[in-house]
Amino acid sequence: MIIGKKEFNVNELQYTIRSACAEDAQKLSALRLKIDGETEYMDREKGEDFIDASSFEQRIKEDTEKKRNLFLVAEVQDRLAGFSRCEGTDLKRSSHKAEFGVCVLKEFWGYGIGKHLLQQSLSWADTNGIKKISLNVLETNERAISLYKTYGFEAEGILKKEKLLSDGNYYNTVVMGRFHD
Template sequence: MTTTRPVLRRKGITPSGRSYLIRPSEDGDAPGLAALIDAVAAEGELIAAVPGEPDTIEQSVRLASMVLEGGLTLTLEVDGVPAGHVMVQRRAGGHYAHVGEVAILVSNSQRGAGLGRALMEMAIAWGRAVGLAKLSLRVFPDNQRAIGLYRSLGFDDEGLVRGEVRMPSGDRDMLLMGLALSDLR
């Protein structure tokens, strides 16, 4: 009998000729990923984070607990430097544990090279391999690039959650999206 294992490593060359590696996150990634989250937060309202706030740092040091709770965290390196991240957080509790919540980011300078797609494909493959029934995520409704990626991977829009995130511009709505990995009962 053969067992299917999630593929948690992928390496290759970007269209601009730089080498990349996607691998399970390690504790040592935390400072680099915190800096990355901070830099993306500074670009504007793309993710639910503001630069320099304690939450931003905390987010990056949740790496270990995420895995202990049955989730996934993968780090993308380009030329050996952290340049992206995907996490799947396993929901707690028997009524919710069949769903994983996805969060992803790629550094500004590496976008548009297919690396976000590679990270999402690996998260989806892992979700299937560990038997999750569904992946879900929340995205700002004006984040066209992220929404385009998710739709192209089969995620469906599941509705707008009103005033969900408190940001400098005010309380913002989020689009809920979901991908069924198996027939939902």
Template sequence: MAVDMKNVVKPFQWRRNFRIKGQAVTLRPANEDDAAELAQRLAKVVEEQVYLDQTPDKKPNKEDERAEIRKIQDNGGMYTVVEVDGKISGVALLIRGSEGVSHHTAKFRTWLVPGYRGTGLGKKLMEYTIEWASRKGIEKINLDVWSSNNRAIQLYKKYGFRLEGRRRRQAILKGKYVDEIFMSRFL
């Protein structure tokens, strides 16, 4: 009897290697040894004061990142790093809801350091995240994004996220008010 390969479910590849624009890229689960580099790279994103709800006076540190990795993974969530030519260039996180209440949902967080946005890494992280979530029984992915981040909003829409709400004038970025947009995708 022949096996129809279209219907065969392939095992989830926790570690994925590929090339983008000639550079070696790896998506893999974070580990606590990544904490120092993660804190350093995240600080660059925080300094921009454009994408995250953090201020430069509260820069991430190694201990906080190590605790965050452990907490997310211990709660059944996903903390994935993207390495480009061996250096961490961004992350994708799924933070699961409370056990017994909203554990079937997860909040999506992501960031890429300057120089790696618009390269296709966001698409790869989104595909990885959605597949990971569906394999882990997550039924709904939630996220929030600043209204000024059009590139991210278009990416989320492309991958099936829909508007759920908006907080008007929620933040001031670079001297201008921006809305906080809430989006979700059911799996």
């Protein structure tokens, strides 16, 4: 699905949140690769499960056509700084929910980009019959967990020892959800 673009100005940084388009595919491929290497909050290490431009183009096309999917990008002066996706299903028993994921380049943390991607996704969900948004977050990502709680997400469970990080230790994943009547 496509939503209208929104402009933001936070701490003198101007950026736009808008639906992804085919022209973003190459930039998204490079952006995802870079973000995967910046922290251990993501599911992948840098280069794992690489998505090339043509695969991103296909994903954008599908998300644009599907009523229960939303693919957003954050753009700073013709440069992508982050993106988010909501992915739903048409299966009747699960058609009320969607999975949410977000990532932002580390240099753009602190400007509300993740928060605004989340807000736009929740607004879309609330007006399009999506009653539940689910997500997974690494237990050490306290900023993200705090943000999600601010927007009504609750911890629904813990996946114990879900991730093995570079320090050789296992970490839990927090499963969170937000239900909207």
